[in-house]
Amino acid sequence: MMVIDFHTHCYPQKVVAKALSAVQGRLKPATDGTRDGLIASMHEAGIDYSLALALVTNPANSLGVNRWAAEQNHAPVFFTGSLHPDDPTPKTTLDFIAKSGLKGIKLHPEYQQFEFREERLFPLWERCCELGLFVVTHAGYDIMFQPPWHTDPERLAAFHRRFPELQLVLAHLGSMTLWDDVEKYLLGLPVYFDLAFVTPDYIEPERLVRIIRRHGAEHILFGTDSPWCDQKKQLEFIRALPLTPQEQELIFWKNAAKLLDLPLSTP
Numbered sequence: 326m327m328v329i330d331f332h333t334h335c336y337p338q339k340v341v342a343k344a345l346s347a348v349q350g351r352l353k354p355a356t357d358g359t360r361d362g363l364i365a366s367m368h369e370a371g372i373d374y375s376l377a378l379a380l381v382t383n384p385a386n387s388l389g390v391n392r393w394a395a396e397q398n399h400a401p402v403f404f405t406g407s408l409h410p411d412d413p414t415p416k417t418t419l420d421f422i423a424k425s426g427l428k429g430i431k432l433h434p435e436y437q438q439f440e441f442r443e444e445r446l447f448p449l450w451e452r453c454c455e456l457g458l459f460v461v462t463h464a465g466y467d468i469m470f471q472p473p474w475h476t477d478p479e480r481l482a483a484f485h486r487r488f489p490e491l492q493l494v495l496a497h498l499g500s501m502t503l504w505d506d507v508e509k510y511l512l513g514l515p516v517y518f519d520l521a522f523v524t525p526d527y528i529e530p531e532r533l534v535r536i537i538r539r540h541g542a543e544h545i546l547f548g549t550d551s552p553w554c555d556q557k558k559q560l561e562f563i564r565a566l567p568l569t570p571q572e573q574e575l576i577f578w579k580n581a582a583k584l585l586d587l588p589l590s591t592p
Contacts, residue, residue, distance in 0.1 A: 328577045329578045329582065329585075331494075334377060334553070335362065348468075348553070367401060370556040374403065376402075379393070391427075394427060432460060435467050442484065462495060463496050478499060489515075494518075497522055497550075519548035520548050530565075542571070543575050
């Protein structure tokens with residue numbers, strides 16, 4: 326079966342060492358952090374395509390990050406663009422992302438220090454809807470930060486109700502480690518969850534299957550968070566879950582291919 330990893334990261338050579346050193350002592354990277362390193366990991370794991378999530382952490386770097394993402398956006402690794410909430414010309418940035426062929430943007434409310442309920446940002450989400458850009462956001466716990474988090478299931482559900490037409494992808498199964506609230510506020514809403522870093526260390530397999538089934542496999546995306554999580558181990562974990570072949574197809578590639586507008590069919 327084809328496999329698309331919808332949540333990975335890789336970095337330009339000039340910043341990769343800084344990116345890896347930032348997590349030293351907290352995470353052990355599974356690759357060298359480069360595009361080539363990601364492709365080698367994919368080959369070892371048996372993953373056909375990956376989506377690398379770019380992130381702008383400084384508004385001054387927006388153009389450079391998005392240009393690099395656009396240049397690197399080709400099989401077997403596709404890319405998102407990114408938007409910083411303090412970008413002085415955010416609509417111009419979103420237009421550039423869309424015109425460059427990138428299908429969505431990545432946001433991280435902890436690194437970027439914002440909340441979705443800020444009204445100043447509402448025109449940006451409306452523009453994403455107009456351009457057909459999906460939005461991937463980190464959600465819940467992050468090993469690099471301390472609570473309270475900028476995202477949680479209740480606030481994310483409220484944001485979805487405010488912008489129901491926005492294609493929203495909530496990383497880490499809706500909100501990392503906040504599983505009770507995920508089940509209370511998010512299950513059944515027409516938003517996507519990815520499975521990045523959703524490992525046995527953080528959730529029981531039985532609960533994971535229950536959440537997948539109650540939410541609907543048509544809104545679940547396989548993801549790993551490589552290089553911060555090993556692609557092969559995560560793929561083996563998800564494959565071992567008692568999911569039907571139809572659920573596996575949706576999770577492992579069909580949902581991702583739809584969002585990425587990839588003309589893929591079963592090999």
